[in-house]
Amino acid sequence: xxxxxxxxxxxxxxxxxxxxxxxxxxxxxxxxxxxxxxxxxxxxxxxxxxxxxxxxxxxxxxxxxxxxxxxxxxxxxxxxxxxxxxxxxxxxxxxxxxxxxxxxxxxxxxxxxxxxxxxxxxxxxxxxxxxxxxxxxxxxxxxxxxxxxxxxxxxxxxxxxxxxxxxxxxxxxxxxxxxxxxxxxxxxxxxxxxxxxxxxxxxxxxxxxxxxxxxxxxxxxxxxxxxxxxxxxxxxxxxxxxxxxxxxxxxxxxxxxxxxxxxxxxxxxxxxxxxxxxxxxxxxxxxxxxxxxxxxxxxxxxxxxxxxxxxxxxxxxxxxxxxxxxxxxxxxxxxxxxxxxxxxxxxxxxxxxxxxxxxxxxxxxxxxxxxxxxxxxxxxxxxxxxxxxxxxxxxxxxxxxx
Amino acid sequence: xxxxxxxxxxxxxxxxxxxxxxxxxxxxxxxxxxxxxxxxxxxxxxxxxxxxxxxxxxxxxxxxxxxxxxxxxxxxxxxxxxxxxxxxxxxxxxxxxxxxxxxxxxxxxxxxxxxxxxxxxxxxxxxxxxxxxxxxxxxxxxxxxxxxxxxxxxxxxxxxxxxxxxxxxxxxxxxxxxxxxxxxxxxxxxxxxxxxxxxxxxxxxxxxxxxxxxxxxxxxxxxxxxxxxxxxxxxxxxxxxxxxxxxxxxxxxxxxxxxxxxxxxxxxxxxxxxxxxxxxxxxxxxxxxxxxxxxxxxxxxxxxxxx
Numbered sequence: 041x042x043x044x045x046x047x048x049x050x051x052x053x054x055x056x057x058x059x060x061x062x063x064x065x066x067x068x069x070x071x072x073x074x075x076x077x078x079x080x081x082x083x084x085x086x087x088x089x090x091x092x093x094x095x096x097x098x099x100x101x102x103x104x105x106x107x108x109x110x111x112x113x114x115x116x117x118x119x120x121x122x123x124x125x126x127x128x129x130x131x132x133x134x135x136x137x138x139x140x141x142x143x144x145x146x147x148x149x150x151x152x153x154x155x156x157x158x159x160x161x162x163x164x165x166x167x168x169x170x171x172x173x174x175x176x177x178x179x180x181x182x183x184x185x186x187x188x189x190x191x192x193x194x195x196x197x198x199x200x201x202x203x204x205x206x207x208x209x210x211x212x213x214x215x216x217x218x219x220x221x222x223x224x225x226x227x228x229x230x231x232x233x234x235x236x237x238x239x240x241x242x243x244x245x246x247x248x249x250x251x252x253x254x255x256x257x258x259x260x261x262x263x264x265x266x267x268x269x270x271x272x273x274x275x276x277x278x279x280x281x282x283x284x285x286x287x288x289x290x291x292x293x294x295x296x297x298x299x300x301x302x303x304x305x306x307x308x309x310x311x312x313x314x315x316x317x318x319x320x321x322x323x324x325x326x327x328x329x330x331x332x333x334x335x336x337x338x339x340x341x342x343x344x345x346x347x348x349x350x351x352x353x354x355x356x357x358x359x360x361x362x363x364x365x366x367x368x369x370x371x372x373x374x375x376x377x378x379x380x381x382x383x384x385x386x387x388x389x390x391x392x393x394x395x396x397x398x399x400x401x402x403x404x405x406x407x408x409x410x411x412x413x414x415x416x417x418x419x420x421x422x423x424x425x426x427x428x429x430x431x432x433x434x435x436x437x438x439x440x441x442x
Numbered sequence: 443x444x445x446x447x448x449x450x451x452x453x454x455x456x457x458x459x460x461x462x463x464x465x466x467x468x469x470x471x472x473x474x475x476x477x478x479x480x481x482x483x484x485x486x487x488x489x490x491x492x493x494x495x496x497x498x499x500x501x502x503x504x505x506x507x508x509x510x511x512x513x514x515x516x517x518x519x520x521x522x523x524x525x526x527x528x529x530x531x532x533x534x535x536x537x538x539x540x541x542x543x544x545x546x547x548x549x550x551x552x553x554x555x556x557x558x559x560x561x562x563x564x565x566x567x568x569x570x571x572x573x574x575x576x577x578x579x580x581x582x583x584x585x586x587x588x589x590x591x592x593x594x595x596x597x598x599x600x601x602x603x604x605x606x607x608x609x610x611x612x613x614x615x616x617x618x619x620x621x622x623x624x625x626x627x628x629x630x631x632x633x634x635x636x637x638x639x640x641x642x643x644x645x646x647x648x649x650x651x652x653x654x655x656x657x658x659x660x661x662x663x664x665x666x667x668x669x670x671x672x673x674x675x676x677x678x679x680x681x682x683x684x685x686x687x688x689x690x691x692x693x694x695x696x697x698x699x700x701x702x703x704x705x706x707x708x709x710x711x712x713x714x715x716x717x718x719x720x721x722x723x724x725x726x727x728x729x730x731x732x733x734x735x736x737x738x739x740x741x742x743x744x745x746x747x748x749x
Contacts, residue, residue, distance in 0.1 A: 052553065059550055060566075062624065063573050066584035069594055073587055081587050124473075127465035134450060146470055152677065153478075154685020154729065156702045157722045160709065161477035164484045164719055194473040226455025255577045257688045258702075262709060274579040278586070278692050287587075290580045297575040301568055 067294055074287035077366055081284040088365035096285040103289065106273035109185070110254050113269060116189040117196055117253040118246050124193065125200025125245060126238065129208055132201075148202075150195035155258025162191035163262050184265025191259045196252050200245040207241035298346065478726075485720035506720035525704060525721075532701040533728070535615075536684035539622045543679050544672065546623070547631040551671075552664060554631075555638030556646075574628045582621050582692040589617035589693075613695040621693045622683045629682065630675040637671030638664065673742040677733050684729055701725055 073081040077088035097103060128147050135143055150158065170181040180186055211234070219229040235242075257271045264272055277286060451459040486502045510525055557563050573581065588594045589611035596608040611617045641664065649659045665672070690700030705725070708718030 055549060056553075056566075059546065060569060062546075063627065064569065066581065066588055066624070067573060067576060069588055070580070070584040080592075081583075124465055124469040127462045128469060131462055131466050134453065146474060150474060152681050152729075152733065154681065154702070154722075154725060156685055156687055156705060157481075157726045158477075160705070160719060160722045161481040162473075163709075164715065165477035165480040168480055168484070190473060194469075194477075197469055197473075226453075226458050230454075230458055251575060255579075257578055258685065261687065261706070271577055271579055274577065274583075275688060275691065278579055278583050282583070286580070286583060290576065290583070293576055293580065294572075297572055301572055301575075305564075305568060 067290075070287050071291045071294055073284050074291040076284065077369070078284075081282060081287045087369045090366070093284040093288040096283065097288045100285060102268075102273050103270065103285075106268055106270035109264075109267045110269040110271070113185055113188050113192070113260075113267075114250045114253040116185070117192045118249045120189060120193040121197035121200050121249045122242060122245050124197040125249075126204050126242070128197065128201040129204035132205065133208055148198055151198045153195070155195070155256065156262070158194055159191050159259035159262030162187055162194070162259070166190070182265065184263060184267035187263035187265065188260050188267070188269070191263045192253050192256055195259070196249045199252060200249055203241050203245040203248065204238065207238060211237055295346075295350075302346075481719045482723055484716055485723050487716045489714045489716050506717040507724070509717060510721060510724060528699045528704060529701050529724075529728075531698070532684060533732070535619065535622075535700075536680050539619055539626070539683045540676050540680045542619065542623045543627055543630040544676060547627060547675070548634060548672075551631050551634035551668075552638055552660075555635050555641065556643065570628060570631065573624075578625060578688050579692065581625060582689045585617050585621040585624065585693055586612075589620070610695075612693065613697065615695055615698055618690060618693040618695070618698075621689045622686060625686070625689060626679045626682050629678045633671040633675040633678075634668055635671070637668045641667050669740060670742055673737065673740045677736065680736075681729050681733065685725065 070081070074093055075089055075091070076086060077090040077092070132140065132144065132147075166181045166187055170177070170179055173181075175181060215233050215237075216229050219233055220226070224232070254269075255271055256269075257275060260269055260272060261275070268276075274286065274289075453459075454462060485506055486504065488501065488503055488505070510522055510529075512522060554563055554566065586593075590596070591608045591610060591612075593611075595611070596605075599605045600608065645663055646659055649663055654662070685702060686700065687702045687706060690703055691706075694700060694703070701721070702725070705718050705721045708714050708721060712718070
């Protein structure tokens, strides 16, 4: 019995390691490649520690422009989808019961509709309206920012609505009724009672909406027009040739995400602590969690470590120069290359000598260049190492044949 | 009907009531329903240059749907083997990704749901959420680095001497399945976790006391109880991976396409919007039919989705 539970524990740990390895490994590998010097993002072989990719990233105008567009669209989407999601959730609590299921299906559907379909339908619909109204092609209805905000809000509002519904389920309608009985107007009751109650949910819905908008690709790729967002720019870079500056961007995003998540975790623990200390009622429910909070706050520890790591990195970046190391690597590469060339030349000479011995051979011309083909590996695997998948033509192979 | 409206305005007041109705009306009608209808209408139109739209030539046609099934007129084959093949392959691959995610996530969801909470579980949940905040493109890009010809896995295998030459994971679509499964892992795990969390532990204790082996406990108690969560997770993962565009574009092999990529090409390179719209309609309807039949099969309601 005992050995069985040990075995079970072993399997559980192994499974957790595999699962989180799958989940976090890719992010880890990608972060490492941001600091390796080869021109193609790769972790092995490790050549030189470098920070040049961050400079490359900072000088990339298209990325900067994309971030700007993403922010504009993100803010528009947050405003629109939080309002629509809140209204949708409020209406759900009041709607005629027989209609409720249908209504819920309709407003939840955008989550299930493929993003591609949402993008296309938005594009087609507003294009037709534009034609119907006789506007020119550069009117508002053909504007990339306008279309993207609408297309994204269609489904992001559904996410927001789910957040609001979860919060509304805990709302005591007696509060609003009491306010109305005491002579408050409807708007006052809404503003002074319901909105403050919904405030945390509005905050988290806004964050959720912004993140969803920022990383959306499927819908945006049809609607962006002349205003490519960061995600669109990234996708184009990844498809048509890349360098580790994308890894550098990924690293920055990962670090920001980590800091955000940890800050949120610390904030939540503080809140719990305050609740437990201040309010006696909630102290009962949070009572047995109290010692665990005192036992140490791992989130805070990690945050401090992260900050230390960041500072030491900056300090290191100022004192360390990767140029020397790169020269070394180049020199080594050159030596290897020279050796290979020498080998090839020797082989050729050998073959030619054999040919002279054997007499004229009509196939000799074809055989000779084929010989080194197997022995040499590409010098710089950066290009063509994926079977030229990055070449734009390859993506269109089975494309439309009209 | 009028009574309902009076009731509604009594509860919210005129200003707020109108505001709610207008906002929700805008969302439901202008953003959700009309664009879908207009896309449906558009998919039955001829491919015309803008000046001829609305003119005498602008009639209804089913040529685009015919094209998807039968191929271009005068083609060698009687069916559109390429597009239909891609369509079928996309659906099967999406199904495969869904099953992969389910198998991968169920144990963890069970573990998280049945553990008593506490710091370790909180950290695990936090770790689960972090990858989801990273851009979809960047996640696919990470898989490209790992599975590339000179990627981490190939390098490790080569150094260990397990393989002689690099394996082309991208051509074999392994990178694509791994990337897609990765992208939607969270949408599988949280619905199941939420349901299992509310399962009474006494039921499992009782079953164990009666001598049920662990697999029977799962088969007879946990899985039936977690069914709404499982089907809601499966629905979302299936729909999203069938409709994925970024991961196939970045991780797909040069010889294999995803159906969304064909739609994308009709819009961006082919310039034939009505045909792209027709293909999108087919994708949408097929996904809806599959999901509805799955729900009917497992007796789950749409209201369970998104909980």
